[in-house]
Amino acid sequence: MESLLILQSSQAQSDGEAFAELVATVEILRNPGGCPWDAEQTHASLRPNLLEETYETLDAIDSGDPTSLAEELGDILTQIVFHADIAKRGDSFDAASICNAVREKLIRRHPHVFGDEDAINEADTVVDRWEEIKRAESGGKRSIVASLPSEMPALAYSASIQRRVMRVGLPWPEKQAMPLVFAEVNGESSAETEERAGKYLMGVARQVQAAGIDPEVALRRATVSLRDHVLRAEEIAGEKSLADLKDDEKSLIWERAESEVGDS
Numbered sequence: 139m140e141s142l143l144i145l146q147s148s149q150a151q152s153d154g155e156a157f158a159e160l161v162a163t164v165e166i167l168r169n170p171g172g173c174p175w176d177a178e179q180t181h182a183s184l185r186p187n188l189l190e191e192t193y194e195t196l197d198a199i200d201s202g203d204p205t206s207l208a209e210e211l212g213d214i215l216t217q218i219v220f221h222a223d224i225a226k227r228g229d230s231f232d233a234a235s236i237c238n239a240v241r242e243k244l245i246r247r248h249p250h251v252f253g254d255e256d257a258i259n260e261a262d263t264v265v266d267r268w269e270e271i272k273r274a275e276s277g278g279k280r281s282i283v284a285s286l287p288s289e290m291p292a293l294a295y296s297a298s299i300q301r302r303v304m305r306v307g308l309p310w311p312e313k314q315a316m317p318l319v320f321a322e323v324n325g326e327s328s329a330e331t332e333e334r335a336g337k338y339l340m341g342v343a344r345q346v347q348a349a350g351i352d353p354e355v356a357l358r359r360a361t362v363s364l365r366d367h368v369l370r371a372e373e374i375a376g377e378k379s380l381a382d383l384k385d386d387e388k389s390l391i392w393e394r395a396e397s398e399v400g401d402s
Contacts, residue, residue: 161233164219168227181224188217247271265305266381273379281372282306282380283365292358293339299365306381308371309389310364363399371395 167176195210219233226232247268249255258264273280282302288295303310320338322331343353372380374391383391 157233160215161219161222164216164223168220168223176220179220179224181221184217184220184224188214191217246275269305269381280379281369283368286365288362288365292354292361296357296361296364299361299368303364303368307385307388308368308380309392310367367392367395367399370399 164176167173168179169177191210191213195207195214198206198210201207218236222231222233222236245252249271250258250264250267258267269282282305283299286295286298286302290298300310320335323334326334346353346356371391371394374394375383380388380391
């Protein structure tokens, strides 16, 4: 049924045909008689290329140039198709299985759109429901920090873990309030607030560096400590999800984890 819904869109059909042409192009490049460089690539050898293309895409987003963004997204899409072709030749997976798997996941995790659940109007409610479905898919028990790669830049890693900690209502943020609190200013535009926040972060990094400490290393160490605190709290909670506990239960578990792991 879902496939029929998608096929009703002429744009989706056109996109599918273009994607098929890209898959065929990469296949020809990597076939015997094609490009020797393309043919010898592996998942591991393409790792730096994928990282570079990702950062170039982020730059294109920041530039606000749609032409540049389209080009960089095409480069990332090419990377995906290359990995799919490599895997296909190793009888692992292919472009079709990638598309089918992610399509099925999107449908499964949006029951308010594709299923019988009532429509949802609040974005926060959608995020909560998404997390509930992920936990159910993993057998009812899933770490809230499990999917975050520690190789992320320290600031992005820290922000992501903190968002997840706050989303489930753990008491950590209240205990970690900074002496100098950053807050919004009435009448300030979002761009002005972002710039002021950036200067605030630069000031913190400058003070830390002036003390002879690498801000990146320090933030990563503190974030890993918080991650370990979360993991220990989840172990103590056992089969229960932290998100489903009452506030007093969360506090007790968090304090016990803190005493066992150390101050985050």
